[in-house]
Amino acid sequence: MARFVDNPSFPAGLRVIAIDHDIIVLNTIEDMCNRYHYQVTKCNSASDALYLLERKDCYDVMLIDAHMPNMDVYDFVQNATLQLNIPVIMMAVDSTKSSIMKSIEYGACTYWTKPLAEEEVKIMWQHVVRNGSTENKEYEIVGSLVVQECRKRGREDANASKETLAKKTSLSWSPELHQQFLCAVNQLGLDKARPKMILKIMDVPGLRVGHVASHLQKYRIHLKRSADETKRGRTKSKWSDSFQAEWIDKVHSYDFQTKSIDQDRNDNLIQTELADQDRNDDFLAEWIDCGTGSYLHNLMA
DNA sequence: GATGGAATAT
């Protein structure tokens, strides 16, 4: 975004990558973009798209056909948005509610029905501005996931695949995401919670079973350590204490103003608030004990 | 083959 702030000619020069298997569509897009002095790169195959997107920071916005041959476009869009932090606009002839919803769910910022309306192209830059306003030096915010940019920039081979894009990011378990995780775990019961079910209950776009499995593993280790400490009579180890405090503090600072849309989650937050008012110290213990006492008991036995 | 979980790598 910085490149636009002091640029009086903006949005002229907006860098657009258009991906569609149909050359005619690409040419139409190019014509329209030219009228507004956008700089267009046309691309009519999945492999070209991957190749062009290998280098980051080359485009401000991506237009992509929802039905590219030889490509799982939704998966691609998901990975591309995570990695590139640019707005993605999906295009298709059909505009059923389900396809629009799916596009948005996978990270597209909007969905255009073909043939494209010139007005849409004209105001395309607004999506870039909106996207940029959520920009942060360290994080990209994608849906409800926060993804840390990968620091390493290893060389990549030419046959870049979606994995190449996907592998560069790592998920950060924000307090709110952890909260959702806890809700799911408690709903299932800690002893019965399995990654796949947790994932299903959390229902967070882009979150994968591997993410959950890894987090669950860490979470169990934390619980076990905490239980061991208690067993040995040391009230609370500095370590587990700071872990608890960290989550609690972040949850507090995060969300009590921005209530969740999701009613379940809202309820959980309210529950959290009440627990906090009553006994701040016992907050996490109460929360964990809810339905998971037996697991803790087993650990401590 | 799908899944879960521990071990291991990054």
Place this chain on the structure above:
DNA sequence: TATATTCCAT
């Protein structure tokens, strides 16, 4: 350390 990935058992 946090998270991702691999490896092995079920």
